[in-house]
Amino acid sequence: MAFHRLTCRLLPALLILAISGTAPGATLEIGNGAEPGTLDPQKVNGNWETRITRALFDRLIDYAPDGSLVPGLAESWRISDDGRTYRFKLRGAKWSDGVPITADDAVFALRRLLTPATANHNATLYYAIRNARKVNTGQADPSTLGVESMDDRTLVVHLSEPTAYFLQALAMSEAAPLPEHALKAQGDDWTDPGRMVSSGAFTLGEWRPQERIRVVKNPHFYAADEVSLDGVTFYPIEDAGSALNRFRTGAWTSPTQAFLRHAFPGRRII
Secondary structure, three states, X not given: OHHXXXXXXXXXXXXXXXXXXXXXXXXXXXXXXXXXXXXXXXXOOOHHHHHHHHHHOOOOEEEOOOXXXXXXXXXXXXXXXXXXXXXXXXXXXXXXXXXXOOHHHHHHHHHHHHOHHHOOOOHHHHOOEOOHHHHHOOOOOHHHOOEEEEEOOEEEEEEOOOOOOXXXXXXXXXXXXXXXXXXXXXHHHHHOOOOOOOOXXXXXXXXXXXXXXXEEEOOOOOOHHHOOOOEEEEEOOOOHHHHHHHHHXXXXXXXXHHHHHHHOOOOOOO
16 A cells, blocks of 8 residues: 555654644654755655655655565566566556656666766665666766666666666665656756656645645555545654654644544543
8 A cells, every 4th residue: 555655664764753633634744854955866865855755756666564575656577587687567657747657757767866967875776787887987878778668668677787686776765767857847946846746645745944845645646545644744853852842742743642532522632
């Protein structure tokens, strides 16, 4: 389930968690630590940023609550007998603006990930892809990277050698397909509210620096019916004491309190 996958990703790192509202369609509120420097999934550097980008951008492959790998934007995949060729079949998903997500978007993202100008701090994880090291060090053009789209829904990745962790690498947020059409149209401003086009369970609704980031349910998400939240609000509160005080003073309602108030209306809940 998409919501269960999302919850599994978010909860272990939460500073403070609360739910505003008690019925389905509530908003999750998270004390998220530092203010993000960017919401570009290929340029983030900390958990406080990837916690948000994972809600905005789905990967080809996701993690289930038990840690196993499950289909994401790729509904299936096959690995050649020699372990050097990966063929992914994409599901008929759409970007948040309604444009189909294609294998070309995945090719675009992997090439951009390894382009030196992107300066992705995990780029070496993808050196197993043919020519990846040369592309990342500026010795080869990104077009020579061993990735290709056979058609709109078929992505093929060629490795230089078998790599046991490669599927886990594709489950990282920086490996998520990106909306090539949006990046080309918006340039460096593509991550701004009102401009960002995303593929995950949520879209970017608001970003008030040093105050909050609010994401809202993405109606175009392929598993939107499985998402139980209307949105998530991330607060950049680095001080654990301040976050705890907001929780204690009732600025945020604990999940337990919210459930009890819904289950026992009219009762005094401490």
